Structure formats: C-alpha cells, structure tokens
Amino acid sequence: MGARIAIAGGGPTGLMMGRLLAKDGHTVEVFEAAHEIGGLCRSMDVDGYTMDLAGGHIMFTRDQRVSDFWDELYADGEVCTHERQTRILHQPNHFVSYPFENALGELPLEHNLDCTEGTIRARLERDRIPEPDNFADWIRWKMGDGVAKHFMEPYNRKIWKADLREMNTKWIAGRVPDAPFEDVLRASLGDTTEGYTHQSVFRYPLRGGFADIHDRIAEPIRDSIRLNHRVEAIERAPDGRTWLVDGQPFDHVISTVPLQHLPKILVGMDAAAADAARRMQFRGVACYLLGIEEDLVEPYSWVYLPHDSMGPTNRITYLSNYSPENAPTGKGSILAEVTYNPDTPPSAGADGQRLVAEGLQSAGLLEADRVQVSHGVLNPVSYILYDLDFEAKRNTILDHLDGLEGFHAIGRFGRYEYHNSDQCLARAFGLHERLAPILEAGGGDDRYAVEGPPGETGR
Ligand SMILES: Cc1cc2nc3c(=O)[nH]c(=O)nc-3n(C[C@H](O)[C@H](O)[C@H](O)COP(=O)(O)OP(=O)(O)OC[C@H]3O[C@@H](n4cnc5c(N)ncnc54)[C@H](O)[C@@H]3O)c2cc1C
Incomplete structure (x- = not known):
C-alpha cells in the first residue's frame, strides 16, 4: 500500500516531488493556490507573444542528473539551445560585456x-x-x-x-x-575575458515559454493537481502521527509554501519559529512584456540596466531571441523586470507599463511609441533578501520544521534557498531519495533535513 502525500504548492519543486512519488506508487495530491501550475516559472500568451511571468528564465544547470532529466523530458527535440549573450548597459547606447570586471x-x-x-x-x-x-x-x-x-x-x-x-x-x-x-x-588593458562560463550555453523550450518544462513534469500527475486550492490549515491528526491538510488525511506533507506564510497555516507552530518566519524578508518582481518590431531587438539574451537614469527596470530579456515561437513573425519582444519591496508595489497597469517604456527609451533601448503590445504582472514573492539575521532566523524555523515527523519543507521559499529551478529539481531528487526507503518501509521516524550536495547553498 502506498502512502498518501499532500504537496502544498504546484511550482517546479512541488510538481517534481509529485512526479517522483507518484511513480513509486504513492497517492499524491498537489494543492496549488493559483489557477495554474508552475509558480514563478509560469508563462502566458499576450496577443501572440509569450511572456514568462516572473522574468527571463533559462535552462542551465551544473547538476548532471537534472541535465539528463531535461534531456529525457525534451527527447522530442522541442527545445532551443543558445550561447549566452549578456550585456550591461553602461550608458545610453553603450553596452559592455558581463561580468563587469x-x-x-x-x-x-x-x-x-x-x-x-x-x-x-x-x-x-x-x-x-x-x-x-x-x-x-x-x-x-x-x-x-x-x-x-x-x-x-x-x-x-x-x-x-x-x-x-x-x-x-x-x-x-x-x-x-x-x-x-x-x-x-x-x-x-582591453582583453575582454570570459566570466561566469557555466552559463555560457543555455536551453529554452521551443513552445509555450519556460512553463513548458513544468507542464511536461506535471503530465503524469495531472489528475492529482488541485488548482485554485490555497492550503489554509496543516495540522496533526488526532493519532499524533499523520496529518490533516484542510481537513483531509495524509501520511506526509511536503510544503513549498513560503516560510513567512506558515505561521498562519501550520497549526501549533513553535512560537519562536513562527516569529522568525514572519520576519523573513523578500522582494517582488514586476514584469512587463513589450511587443515590438523586430528591428528593435538587439542580438542579446539579456541586458542589465544598473543606473536609475535608465528608468525603473533592472534587467531586460529579449525573449523573442529565446525561441522563434515567442513572438509573431516579424515581431520581437522585451521582458522588463522591476524588483520591488512588497510594501510598495509598482503599477502593473498602464502607468507602470508607460514608466518602464519611457525608461527604456531614455536608455536608448526602445522607441516607446513603437510598442505594439504591453502587459504587466506582479510577483510579490520572488527574491530572498539576505538580511543580517537571515541565518539565525532561518535556522530557528528549520530546526523546528525539520523536527516534525512527516512534514518536509522544501523549495525556493519553502526553505529560503536562493535556488533556480534546476536546483529545486535537484533538491526534489534528493528528498525523494531519502523519503523513498522510509515510505517503502511504511513510515517510521523520518527526521531529515533537505540537505543538498556539498558546496550548494544550504544550512
Ligand atoms: C527574476 C527571476 C529570474 C529567475 N531566473 C531563473 C532562470 O533563469 N532559471 C531557473 O531555472 N530559475 C530561475 N529563477 C528561479 C525559479 O523561478 C525558482 O527557482 C522556482 O520557480 C522555484 O520553484 P518552487 O516550486 O520552489 O517555488 P515557486 O515557483 O514559488 O512555486 C511555489 C508555488 O506554491 C504555491 N503556493 C504558495 N502558497 C500556497 C498555499 N498556501 N497553498 C497552495 N499553494 C501555494 C504558489 O502559488 C506557487 O505556485 C528565477 C526567479 C526569478 C524571480
């Protein structure tokens, strides 16, 4: 008999856990608050242009297992491969190579x-x-x-x-x-050297934007995903061993819910851990897709805009360079990212879109009156902010959570690890490896932190 496992969050981490555990014959249920899966890796269609909702995402990894998994996922060849071409806009119309030094x-x-x-x-x-x-x-x-x-x-x-x-x-x-x-x-002395070489070649799905990866990951567990279901209560069942998630019984809970939200959800959370969780700091990213004429597209993957004189955008991605399917024929697209403090969100509407376009125009990257389509999206929980007591707070929270038998915190904000989606998949492989024998044996005491391979960000 397989175990019943609740997964809170249908982003890359939750979906991968669901896929791996379902393959072992366990019953998984993935609860996703949004109307669709993918978390920060979602994409949407804006009048024929593909928009990655939480900024420019690419497939690159140093993890061989993830790389092999992606190969398997894209055995049909529906993926584009690119050499990274990144620039810093030092002054209007003056690009320099990246990294700056x-x-x-x-x-x-x-x-x-x-x-x-x-x-x-x-x-x-x-x-x-x-x-x-x-x-x-x-x-x-x-x-x-x-x-x-x-x-x-x-x-x-x-x-x-x-x-x-x-x-x-x-x-x-x-x-x-x-x-x-x-x-x-x-x-x-003029000899531009290459830096950050592990990212020098990257992949990107041919169709459907970055979200396509996670649509493919989710394919075998489609029927087990509950959309529009925000988990509101995770509590111990009366037997003191299993769990209730919004009243439904499960043997294990895998939570990718941002730690700062857990005090409201996890019934009986330790007071010090709850206090630390409420104080975790994060930043949002507002993303703006601009559909433009093809001749405005530079031959770059993405460009950093370090100076305030260039408008609010900190980075743009030429998303139409990632896949020919990302824009209609003869058109191109820019995805602009504007990070924000969640206490002061920018406008995602017409005002915000205008501000971004004007900033890019002042930087020499755009003719604002030639923008044909624009759309903005706010992603309030996007970047971890590593404040001075970050480690102390995080350790307090995780010491408590990792001591809860059958509860597993994992994910970019589920564990506050500065992970790209490839590392989230690697962590899911790791947790699955540790859980599999325990589930196979029918439960038992399973106190284990989600530690990664040495050298990765971890505790
Ligand atoms: C600007 C930017 C650029 C990035 N670039 C890259 C890149 O180039 N390559 C790359 O691989 N990665 C990149 N990343 C990182 C990538 O987006 C994340 O690593 C990945 O999405 C994290 O997956 P996750 O499942 O842990 O969390 P998320 O993607 O945040 O998913 C969590 C999910 O849980 C859901 N949820 C939250 N609370 C509840 C609840 N109570 N009940 C039910 N569901 C809930 C959310 O709706 C969400 O769908 C980038 C991120 C940002 C912000």
Whole structure:
C-alpha cells in the first residue's frame, strides 16, 4: 500500500516531488493556490507573444542528473539551445560585456581607470582587512571603489531595494561573479575575458515559454493537481502521527509554501519559529512584456540596466531571441523586470507599463511609441533578501520544521534557498531519495533535513 502525500504548492519543486512519488506508487495530491501550475516559472500568451511571468528564465544547470532529466523530458527535440549573450548597459547606447570586471577595457577611459585603480588597491589591502560581513563593505573590500561606484552599488541598490549595509554576504558565492585579479587586469588593458562560463550555453523550450518544462513534469500527475486550492490549515491528526491538510488525511506533507506564510497555516507552530518566519524578508518582481518590431531587438539574451537614469527596470530579456515561437513573425519582444519591496508595489497597469517604456527609451533601448503590445504582472514573492539575521532566523524555523515527523519543507521559499529551478529539481531528487526507503518501509521516524550536495547553498 502506498502512502498518501499532500504537496502544498504546484511550482517546479512541488510538481517534481509529485512526479517522483507518484511513480513509486504513492497517492499524491498537489494543492496549488493559483489557477495554474508552475509558480514563478509560469508563462502566458499576450496577443501572440509569450511572456514568462516572473522574468527571463533559462535552462542551465551544473547538476548532471537534472541535465539528463531535461534531456529525457525534451527527447522530442522541442527545445532551443543558445550561447549566452549578456550585456550591461553602461550608458545610453553603450553596452559592455558581463561580468563587469571582465570588461573594464570596454568602459570610457576615466571609468576604466577608476575601476582598475580601485581593483589594485583593494587587492593590495584585502589581506590586511578582515572580510566584511555586510554587502556594502564587502563590495568595496572585494572589488574596489571604482567597480563599486560604476556598477555594483547602483545595480545592487536597484535590484534589492534595500540598504546594502543591511544585507549579509553568505549568499554571494556562486551568485556574484568572482573574476580572478589577473583577468580583471587583462580586461582593463582591453582583453575582454570570459566570466561566469557555466552559463555560457543555455536551453529554452521551443513552445509555450519556460512553463513548458513544468507542464511536461506535471503530465503524469495531472489528475492529482488541485488548482485554485490555497492550503489554509496543516495540522496533526488526532493519532499524533499523520496529518490533516484542510481537513483531509495524509501520511506526509511536503510544503513549498513560503516560510513567512506558515505561521498562519501550520497549526501549533513553535512560537519562536513562527516569529522568525514572519520576519523573513523578500522582494517582488514586476514584469512587463513589450511587443515590438523586430528591428528593435538587439542580438542579446539579456541586458542589465544598473543606473536609475535608465528608468525603473533592472534587467531586460529579449525573449523573442529565446525561441522563434515567442513572438509573431516579424515581431520581437522585451521582458522588463522591476524588483520591488512588497510594501510598495509598482503599477502593473498602464502607468507602470508607460514608466518602464519611457525608461527604456531614455536608455536608448526602445522607441516607446513603437510598442505594439504591453502587459504587466506582479510577483510579490520572488527574491530572498539576505538580511543580517537571515541565518539565525532561518535556522530557528528549520530546526523546528525539520523536527516534525512527516512534514518536509522544501523549495525556493519553502526553505529560503536562493535556488533556480534546476536546483529545486535537484533538491526534489534528493528528498525523494531519502523519503523513498522510509515510505517503502511504511513510515517510521523520518527526521531529515533537505540537505543538498556539498558546496550548494544550504544550512
Ligand atoms: C527574476 C527571476 C529570474 C529567475 N531566473 C531563473 C532562470 O533563469 N532559471 C531557473 O531555472 N530559475 C530561475 N529563477 C528561479 C525559479 O523561478 C525558482 O527557482 C522556482 O520557480 C522555484 O520553484 P518552487 O516550486 O520552489 O517555488 P515557486 O515557483 O514559488 O512555486 C511555489 C508555488 O506554491 C504555491 N503556493 C504558495 N502558497 C500556497 C498555499 N498556501 N497553498 C497552495 N499553494 C501555494 C504558489 O502559488 C506557487 O505556485 C528565477 C526567479 C526569478 C524571480
């Protein structure tokens, strides 16, 4: 007899868990609050243009198992492969390569001098000064004043909508490109070096936008997905061992619900853990799809817009470059991302769309009166904000949750791990591997954290 397993959340993590457990013969039920599956990886059609709702998403991974799984999922070949072409818009109409430190020679001479001198000074002083634990000081300690001034500070202030002194540095490894000193010097002399090479080739579904991956993952469990069902109560059943999810009995619960929402849902949550969960900080991303004429499309995958003078957008993706199916023939598309503090959401409507288009026009990326279609979407829970007491809060919450037999917290916000969807799939493989023998044996004590392979973001 298989186990009955409730999965709260039908994003990549929940869907993958459902697929793996259903394949083992267990009865799964995936509860999804929205009217469709996919979470942050959803896509929609806007008058013939494909829009990825939570910003530009690409398929890339360092995890062989995930890569093999994607191969299997796309054995029909319905996937596009691209070389990453990313740029930073340094000034209107002046693109430089990404990462910034690998492209100093492409900057105006004065800016190159600032950055190169700062890099050298920082390198000479670094061994004398202990590594700072706040992001603002870390930037200057690691990269020097010039890179801080011309890119890192304006860009990070724009994306995080936070005081960088109030952010920690634990999340940086693998997230902020770390160019070797020699590469930076070479770059400043005009030899642009390549950085962040693990992302240099990526894939993207041919049809249906990024959501297609998760539609395919969900295919075998379609009948087990309950849409428009926001889980409101998870509690121990009277037997003290199994669980009730909105009154329905289950042996196990897998929760991808953002931790900050759990105090309202998880009955009897430990008070300290609930308090910490309420204080977890996050940021939203407003996304705007702009349908444009093909001649306005640059030959890039995505472009960073670090400066406020370029409008509210922090990054654009030329989504029509990802798949020929993403825009009607002869047309192209831009997907603009504007991060926000959830307390002060921007307009997703006409006002917000106009502001974004005008900003892109001032940056030289658009002729606003040639935008043919535009659409905006708010995604309130999109980025984890790594504030100074992040680790302490998270540990308090997870120590409690991981001690609950039969309850498993997993996912980008279900566990507050800065994971892309590939890492979410990797975590799902990992949890499944640990759960499978326990479920096979018919239950038992299963206290295990969702630890990943060494070297990944984890506790
Ligand atoms: C701007 C941006 C760019 C990104 N780029 C990439 C990229 O290039 N490549 C990549 O692989 N990844 C990328 N990601 C990351 C990717 O979006 C996430 O890793 C992934 O979506 C996380 O999956 P998840 O299932 O853990 O969470 P989510 O996708 O957040 O899904 C959680 C689901 O749970 C549901 N839910 C929440 N509460 C409840 C409840 N109480 N009851 C029922 N359902 C509930 C939500 O509606 C949602 O559907 C990007 C993310 C952002 C924000």
